[in-house]
Amino acid sequence: MSTYKVNLKVNNLNVSVDEGTTILDAARQLNFKIPTLCHHDDLCVAGNCRVCVVEQVGNRLLPAACATPVSEGMEVLTNSMKVRQARKNIIELLLSEHNADCTKCFKSGYCELQEMANEYRTGDHIFLDVRSKNEIDISSPSIEKDDSKCIRCQRCVRTCTELQAVSALAVTHKGKEMKISTFLDKPMNDVVCTNCGQCINRCPTASLVERNYIDQVFDAIYDPKKFVVVQTAPATRVAISEEFGLGPNRSTGKMVAALRRLGFDKVLDTDFTADLTIMEEGTELLTRLKEALVDGKEVALPMMTSCSPGWIKFQEHIFPDMLDNLSTCKSPQQMFGPLAKTYYAEKINKNPADMVVVSIMPCTAKKYEAERPEMRGSGYKDVDFVLTTRELGRMIHQAGIDFEKLEDEKYDSILGESTGAAVIFGATGGVMEAALRTAYEIVTGREVPFANLNIKPVRGMDGIKEAAVKIKDVKEEWSFLEGVELKIAIAHGLANAKELMNKIKSGEADYHFIEVMACPSGCIGGGGQPIPTNMEIRKKRAAAIYEEDEKMVLRKSHENPEVTEIYKSFLHKPLGHRSHDLLHTHYYPRKRY
Amino acid sequence: MTNVEELVKQQAEIHGHKRESLMPILQAVIRSERFLSEEAMVAIAKELDISTADVYGTASFYTFMDTKPKGKNIIRVCKTITCHMKGKDAVIGALEDLLKIKLGDNTSDGKFSLLQANCLGWCHKGPVMLINDEVYPEVTPQSAVEVIQEYLKQK
Numbered sequence: 025m026s027t028y029k030v031n032l033k034v035n036n037l038n039v040s041v042d043e044g045t046t047i048l049d050a051a052r053q054l055n056f057k058i059p060t061l062c063h064h065d066d067l068c069v070a071g072n073c074r075v076c077v078v079e080q081v082g083n084r085l086l087p088a089a090c091a092t093p094v095s096e097g098m099e100v101l102t103n104s105m106k107v108r109q110a111r112k113n114i115i116e117l118l119l120s121e122h123n124a125d126c127t128k129c130f131k132s133g134y135c136e137l138q139e140m141a142n143e144y145r146t147g148d149h150i151f152l153d154v155r156s157k158n159e160i161d162i163s164s165p166s167i168e169k170d171d172s173k174c175i176r177c178q179r180c181v182r183t184c185t186e187l188q189a190v191s192a193l194a195v196t197h198k199g200k201e202m203k204i205s206t207f208l209d210k211p212m213n214d215v216v217c218t219n220c221g222q223c224i225n226r227c228p229t230a231s232l233v234e235r236n237y238i239d240q241v242f243d244a245i246y247d248p249k250k251f252v253v254v255q256t257a258p259a260t261r262v263a264i265s266e267e268f269g270l271g272p273n274r275s276t277g278k279m280v281a282a283l284r285r286l287g288f289d290k291v292l293d294t295d296f297t298a299d300l301t302i303m304e305e306g307t308e309l310l311t312r313l314k315e316a317l318v319d320g321k322e323v324a325l326p327m328m329t330s331c332s333p334g335w336i337k338f339q340e341h342i343f344p345d346m347l348d349n350l351s352t353c354k355s356p357q358q359m360f361g362p363l364a365k366t367y368y369a370e371k372i373n374k375n376p377a378d379m380v381v382v383s384i385m386p387c388t389a390k391k392y393e394a395e396r397p398e399m400r401g402s403g404y405k406d407v408d409f410v411l412t413t414r415e416l417g418r419m420i421h422q423a424g425i426d427f428e429k430l431e432d433e434k435y436d437s438i439l440g441e442s443t444g445a446a447v448i449f450g451a452t453g454g455v456m457e458a459a460l461r462t463a464y465e466i467v468t469g470r471e472v473p474f475a476n477l478n479i480k481p482v483r484g485m486d487g488i489k490e491a492a493v494k495i496k497d498v499k500e501e502w503s504f505l506e507g508v509e510l511k512i513a514i515a516h517g518l519a520n521a522k523e524l525m526n527k528i529k530s531g532e533a534d535y536h537f538i539e540v541m542a543c544p545s546g547c548i549g550g551g552g553q554p555i556p557t558n559m560e561i562r563k564k565r566a567a568a569i570y571e572e573d574e575k576m577v578l579r580k581s582h583e584n585p586e587v588t589e590i591y592k593s594f595l596h597k598p599l600g601h602r603s604h605d606l607l608h609t610h611y612y613p614r615k616r617y
Numbered sequence: 618m619t620n621v622e623e624l625v626k627q628q629a630e631i632h633g634h635k636r637e638s639l640m641p642i643l644q645a646v647i648r649s650e651r652f653l654s655e656e657a658m659v660a661i662a663k664e665l666d667i668s669t670a671d672v673y674g675t676a677s678f679y680t681f682m683d684t685k686p687k688g689k690n691i692i693r694v695c696k697t698i699t700c701h702m703k704g705k706d707a708v709i710g711a712l713e714d715l716l717k718i719k720l721g722d723n724t725s726d727g728k729f730s731l732l733q734a735n736c737l738g739w740c741h742k743g744p745v746m747l748i749n750d751e752v753y754p755e756v757t758p759q760s761a762v763e764v765i766q767e768y769l770k771q772k
Contacts, residue, residue, distance in 0.1 A: 191668030196677040207669035208655060208684065617659040617669045
């Protein structure tokens with residue numbers, strides 16, 4: 025890396041920055057905000073929307089600040105008369121192609137283009153309205169795509185390619201016909217889209233939004249015949265605060281209080297089934313290891329986690345020959361559904377037909393997952409509606425609840441008790457850490473050898489993390505694991521996952537256990553989380569998750585008393601007959617192209 | 618392996634399996650098949666290990682890379698201003714009458730497709746018509762029909 029410094033002036037103030045810095049970043053260092061649309065901190069430079077144009081003294085043309093590196097002696101003006109006029113025209117031009125149906129739009133108030141138009145007080149309509157008419161694509165249960173709102177900034181295309189290595193979306197056609205589309209313009213549900221929703225997180229307008237089910241959920245709540253229970257994913261509790269301008273924050277208690285005020289009959293926790301997942305998945309891993317090491321059976325190793333439905337669909341499309349490696353465990357959301365409609369229904373004496381299970385998820389792929397035909401273990405649709413963190417935020421706003429002023433409340437019981445191991449499911453490496461805390465203790469009878477149970481090597485934002493845990497002094501029944509070095513790897517973001525899979529396929533790396541989360545940084549960076557997203561925000565959410573873990577009394581899944589109870593009275597044992605029926609599933613190869 | 622898949626494989630051997638091999642392979646398929654079928658694009662994506670959306674995105678950028686079936690002979694009449702002023706609409710009308718198809722369609726015997734093209738660079742001799750790679754400048758409705766009749770006589 026070069027350390028050359030480049031000196032320049034931005035709005036007549038001197039600044040010295042590293043060679044290669046863009047004008048945009050140089051201006052940021054002086055706290056000048058240059059508006060952007062196509063630019064995104066997580067993505068490569070595009071320079072196509074032009075709203076970040078600035079004046080460079082001596083240059084007749086206006087360069088795009090996001091795509092122009094600084095040079096020695098450069099003098100930049102970010103708000104000259106010329107810049108203001110050009111920027112206004114550019115915004116007007118974007119609006120002339122945009123279906124600015126703001127009052128009816130799901131993103132109204134959250135739209136970057138709308139905000140910019142407000143800021144610059146455009147609206148003179150100096151250009152002819154040339155917006156296109158199109159059908160809104162609602163083929164996918166997760167994602168709604170409306171080309172009439174697209175400004176062709178291509179953030180979604182870059183997201184799908186750079187972060188997720190999927191490329192379900194591409195730029196197609198040219199000129200005024202140019203659009204963001206799929207292979208042969210097929211519906212989103214018919215292409216390799218994993219429903220991860222990362223494109224939604226980065227779309228500056230409402231061209232890509234989640235399929236929202238707010239009204240259906242309110243209808244269920246208002247229906248006196250329905251008993252509506254809600255479960256909340258680990259990652260939502262550290263991000264919902266962002267919907268109220270409070271930044272990433274631990275707000276589990278406030279979220280529970282808000283859900284109760286919204287009228288849910290019971291407020292329960294996906295963290296409970298996250299703990300249960302650890303019991304099932306940990307046992308599955310130990311069983312596979314035993315079969316491989318003792319029985320000499322051909323078992324699929326490394327075993328891979330199956331909590332992330334975007335990752336599952338990615339595997340089904342891209343690596344259909346490795347489906348046996350996936351844990352057969354359903355995700356915590358889908359373990360919760362069937363248990364709510366069997367075990368829980370029985371306990372509270374309700375007819376499961378009258379129950380509605382709603383999930384609050386940081387995820388858009390969960391909407392799709394709930395629709396999978398396999399997810400009817402209870403004999404009913406296990407999870408009826410899946411809402412994103414953003415949709416919950418919207419519901420709380422609609423209900424006139426002042427989130428900030430809410431007093432903390434606790435989850436209902438049963439299906440509401442959880443441990444710190446469950447909450448860290450929300451961050452990349454969390455499932456691995458939770459699994460290690462339990463598996464190591466099952467095998468050795470001792471706690472994992474990491475200070476305060478914090479397994480630091482599996483944490484952090486590196487794309488692919490590797491670690492090895494030496495197992496020694498094991499209990500007698502696990503003697504085959506004595507001295508074994510358990511090799512693990514963690515990937516987040518599908519581009520990293522793909523790299524890891526290719527390493528495994530080529531034999532370059534071999535592991536016992538792998539955690540993959542489809543979204544960058546894990547569920548805290550999920551496609552259903554508050555917008556905007558960037559590394560700084562995701563790091564804050566992760567910090568909040570780990571803080572939540574540290575504050576919990578119980579921090580190991582196997583210590584969750586409700587988990588102990590459900591095995592005693594209902595499931596009997598991990599991987600048992602009932603578990604098999606309700607908590608495990610299978611996967612299907614899908615078309616890669 | 619189907620013919621198209623074989624063709625793509627063969628072309629990938631010649632041009633390589635990198636992203637930059639995409640254009641020459643697309644061109645080769647167009648030369649042989651006159652359009653890019655779904656099957657062809659899937660085969661190309663597989664060979665180059667890129668997404669089908671990427672292949673489609675590139676193909677759809679180019680007017681001369683059709684993704685819908687085309688006739689054996691592709692007639693393109695220049696649609697831009699000069700040719701328009703010099704009567705390209707009358708030429709198209711005459712061809713539509715002769716071939717009994719509308720602009721954009723193929724004849725039922727699969728012999729012709731009738732399309733428009735952007736500027737072909739023959740503004741000084743418009744209206745201009747292109748059949749496959751053959752240029753016919755200063756066509757009139759009558760001369761255009763005569764040219765097509767020549768093509769009809771072949772086989």
